[in-house]
Amino acid sequence: MNKLGVPNDEFYMKIALRLAKKGLGFVNSNPPVGAVIVKGGNIIGKGYHTRFGALHAEREALLDAKKNGFDVSGATMYVTLEPCDHYGKTPPCTDAIIESGIKRVVIAAKDPNPVSGDGIKKLMKNGIEVKVGVLENEAKEVAKFFFKYVTTGLPYVTLKYASTLDGKIADKIANSKWITQELRSEVHKLRSIHKAVLIGAETVLKDNPMLNVRLPKRKFRNPDVVVLDENGRVLKRIISDTDKFELFNPDYQRRVIIFSSKHYQNVELPEYVKVKTPESLSVENILKELAREGIDSVLIEGGASVFSQFLPYADEIYGFYATKIFGKGKSIFQHLSIPIEESEIPFEIQKIRIAKNRKELMVVMRKCSQ
Ligand code: AOF
Numbered sequence: 001m002n003k004l005g006v007p008n009d010e011f012y013m014k015i016a017l018r019l020a021k022k023g024l025g026f027v028n029s030n031p032p033v034g035a036v037i038v039k040g041g042n043i044i045g046k047g048y049h050t051r052f053g054a055l056h057a058e059r060e061a062l063l064d065a066k067k068n069g070f071d072v073s074g075a076t077m078y079v080t081l082e083p084c085d086h087y088g089k090t091p092p093c094t095d096a097i098i099e100s101g102i103k104r105v106v107i108a109a110k111d112p113n114p115v116s117g118d119g120i121k122k123l124m125k126n127g128i129e130v131k132v133g134v135l136e137n138e139a140k141e142v143a144k145f146f147f148k149y150v151t152t153g154l155p156y157v158t159l160k161y162a163s164t165l166d167g168k169i170a171d172k173i174a175n176s177k178w179i180t181q182e183l184r185s186e187v188h189k190l191r192s193i194h195k196a197v198l199i200g201a202e203t204v205l206k207d208n209p210m211l212n213v214r215l216p217k218r219k220f221r222n223p224d225v226v227v228l229d230e231n232g233r234v235l236k237r238i239i240s241d242t243d244k245f246e247l248f249n250p251d252y253q254r255r256v257i258i259f260s261s262k263h264y265q266n267v268e269l270p271e272y273v274k275v276k277t278p279e280s281l282s283v284e285n286i287l288k289e290l291a292r293e294g295i296d297s298v299l300i301e302g303g304a305s306v307f308s309q310f311l312p313y314a315d316e317i318y319g320f321y322a323t324k325i326f327g328k329g330k331s332i333f334q335h336l337s338i339p340i341e342e343s344e345i346p347f348e349i350q351k352i353r354i355a356k357n358r359k360e361l362m363v364v365m366r367k368c369s370q
């Protein structure tokens, strides 16, 4: 809205962004994208990318307008990402827009994906007025996994831990369940948007975690699970005991990828379990392998040795703190030893949330842009 309360480009782009968000968790490793078609101040079509491989937002919006009996010629399309100009899983959106008679296209962010061609140029060549950069930062934020994945070839890395006030993720006898409770739904939301969660062997063996999404009244997809099983301890145990691990529960309909330096031949694994034994189990190598598997985002869920390894690669950190103290116990990053003068990490606090019962705190930190 402008000062007189008349809807402007930002107003419609906000609606397109809201639509884009509906695809979060379903579209990876494609971008969540939203589109709105406006004619004479009225919204006559809306669409978003609903799941990986499905129609792009632009085509969904055009179909929606058509379904509702509207003629889109002369209309304006608001789209959160530059329309593609390539034959991928679907034909180019530029062609659909040009054919439709739309005369103006407002774009939030340019597409960083080189394979998608130059959609802006193509539209302009065909006499369409194009405006780029409306709510660009917001659009990049919504599609942050996609932007990182396409520009670096690595997944977006989010580190998530739940600790006591004194930074302990487990007590002295290694009990680590239920440190935080109230803010659990935030964790489940995080799981629902990431393509995969990653944990160490120790966590699998000690906690037997489900790592699925539990959100009432919401549609979601369970993330794939990645296990760092350097010495093959989990693999060895599942030879006889697959059923005992929640991780391998087929009801969750997800892939399980195990990274190990050892592979036990003649281990019979269900078809959704994949064992990878790359030459190096360095974090960088693991992230590259995950990217090759189409994983655009990974939520690191522990324990201490995994947190310590992945900290330098994290784009974002979600710290959940409970008003509890363990004194002795396992510290979040206990495998690092950093002198005080180097201890400030390149992160800034973006958001905090206090639980209703005032017993828990969520701190969201983002890597500073250099
Ligand atoms: C999407 N959804 O709404 C838009 C996309 O392989 P394809 O054909 O699905 O094309 C994927 C590329 O298309 C994607 O990387 C991005 O560059 C562009 N735009 N993709 O999945 C959409 N608008």
Ligand code: ZN
Pocket: 056, 058, 083, 084, 085, 091, 092, 093, 094
């Ligand atoms: Zn497209």
